[in-house]
Amino acid sequence: MSKIKRFFSKKKEEAAFKLRIGGGMGEGHKLNAPKQEAPSTSSRRKMDVYVPPKRNELSNEARAAANAALARIDRKDSKDFNTSLAAIKAQAKRELEAERRQKDELANSSSSVSVPSGSSASATENKNLACQGVFFRCPLIGEEVLTKKAWKAKIKEFLYQQLESERGLTACLIIQNCNVKEKADDCIATLIKYLENIIKNPDEEKFCKIRMSNKIFSEKVRYVDGALDVLYAAGFSEVQIDEEPFLLWTKEQTEEGLDLAMLVEALKNSETIQLELDRNIKVLLPSQARRVVLPDDFYRISPEEIKREQQLRAEAIESSQILKTKAMRDREEQRTLRMYRYSLIRVKFPNGLYIQGTFNVYEKIADVFEFVQSCLADESLEFNLVATSEGKFNEEDMDKTLYDCKLIPNVLLLFTVPAIPTPVAVDVNFLKEELLMLVQEM
Template sequence: MSAIKKFFQKKKSEAKFKLAGPGRRLDSNEAPTTSKSTKAQSDVYVPPQRQELTSEARTAADAALARVQSQKKDTTHFNTSLAAIRAQVQRELEAERKIKTDVEISQEHTQPKILEDGHNRNLAAQGVYFRCPMIGEDVLPRNEWKVKIKEFLYEQLANERGLTSCLIILNCNTKEKSTACIETLSKYLQNIIQHPDDEKYRKIRQSNRIFCEKVQPCEGALDFLLAAGFIEQTIDDEQFFIYTGTTDDVASDDATNNGIETLNELLDALQHSEIIPLELDRNIQVLSPAQTKKCELPPDFYRISVEEIKREQQLRTEAMENSSILKTKAMREREELRYIQRYKFALIRIRFPDGFYLQGTFSVYEKLEQVYAFVQSCLKNENIDFKLMSPIGTKWCDDDMNKTLFDLRLIPNTILTFEVNENADNCVGNYLKEDLLMLTQQV
């Protein structure tokens, strides 16, 4: 069985558990509500009309102008004033140039040092990496996986055109484009299934506006139509996709039945296909105490772009001013929430009694129990009974194990302390596995 068929078979078996819809607490009395936002139209500003000068005002103005023109000014004084203005402008320009030079020099000193291999020396992690078990065991950044997934799907297109084209539509296009395409293609197939003898549903004009906007620009859509039994044909100098069903030379009734069955299968695959999942790689590192000073995170950890991060850095001065203002607890919690919502991933470091640090990358929505499982898998003695303690000395209970890193505010980078329970047998020597200790980087 091919990888594509295995993927759809797995998703189909999981679909029956999702029929109940979204989960809801039994003791909750809240009913789903919908909110509509309305936008008030702003009033158009109408400038006041300037009133014409009265005859008295005009006479006074002419008299004042005549007095000014009659006075003889010292041209030397005028030239001196002009020179003073030019000198002042020159001083301001020089001051601006000096400020710009100082900023450039400070940026050069604070610019992260880039190694010969392109890595940033000051970063705590070089990026966020993923695995894709469906395709291979490589560990790559998300952008490289997108390219590799696309190459893999087009390689499978010759063998499984229908199912593979469904995955291409979903994985190789933006969410908005793929959603609109799937809705349109589903409508095409449903019309044929419900009205198999109606000729008007068997033809799709390629110049049709909906087809041009929602189907044609979407990768994999034309391959899906060809796999469903459509062929390209010219009628009266216009290009159409004509549904013919099966192309084999069989009886018409059998051809119709086979064609409808194929359409039902493809329609089900199209509506229930999912994006090929990527598994977050922990990017395990073992650090010495001197290396824990590197705590700067790469842009992959943020939900926002690098430009937005720079703009936020420019607003730090305003934040310092705001910090002097007395704030309520609710105000501080809202500010903290806005801060941690910028991050998609969290860097967790575990400090061991022998001085080593274990570092791993987690999603902000992973649970605390997954951090415990990660630490346990790296221990020389995996059966040892241990606890992890927060930076402020908090020891979590069993109820906290199902809370996410987001809920526990262990974002964006946190150092947890490894502590062996009193009743457990203490480890002799190092706590981590030998092969992990070999990952310790040189300072």
């Protein structure tokens, strides 16, 4: 099965599945009927999301994980890796000690500042970027990791390559992926109307031809990427009638293996090809995690607008003597939070190493736990994540988004293992061995 047919087949299966489990929009009910309580999701949540461990005693899994981690560190059979690991551990330890001394000397110094790169275009800041941008994957097309802009160009190139073999279905996707949304929606609605008129009235001559100079056709169809290809696949061909260009439909011209009903369904089910956010995982030493400078991709607004926002904030500080109500402060905070599309999450381990990943601001706390869990040498290890603003996360927090918890645009979380005492945890490497090879060069 081709990638295009697989796309529509998947959409069809998803629609059928929703119909089976939900009965479409669900069962009706009277407006004055008492509300029925939603079925409990506690059992499902326990299966789907991380459940924080009990702190009562050391679990067998945690004890085994700690012993195994210490054994890996002390083992001499894999000499090259252990030498590298020892060097990383020593470097992290030295930096932690230096950091503690610096904190003692400069108690009032700031530990982390989030600054948009657009506010200062210096080359120095670009070198200090916490990451080089926001990157995505597209399972339908390939395994590359690219920026959203690069994927848009690649998706367009991919779709036009498929036109030769599957014109109708591919053209439906071109309309959705290569035009602005409003333009695509208007075009699809118009095309569906053309095709449904023919399905209902196949012998009506007026429905079998379209004047190309027609205002609706010119505004909503003719100049939209992919629209004419849909009509050609449906069986339309360009002809001259009274020296005026028309599109004339004949059944014989319909693309092989395609009928009008299938094309209408494809138009209704066509969607933008989804990209998956890549975590862009990094492993950092303490000295590399002191400053956070975010690239422009993290922001919903342009660098110029960010600069203007900072100027307004500076002016607000000048008038900070004015007593503000809680509602006024909340509005200001919400306005600031809405500036961001993505959040940079850093997790600090007891041995001083950090892991870093990129998240959408509407992803859930459970997604962060899942990300951390996937990085652990022992994925069954029970652990906690602690935020300075929120404290330790519990089961009730798992369905909250990063936006809800105000963990944007960047946040530092502390990794703790209830069953392992802190003095012991400092000497334990919790990360997978292959991830240690991602430690950034100094």
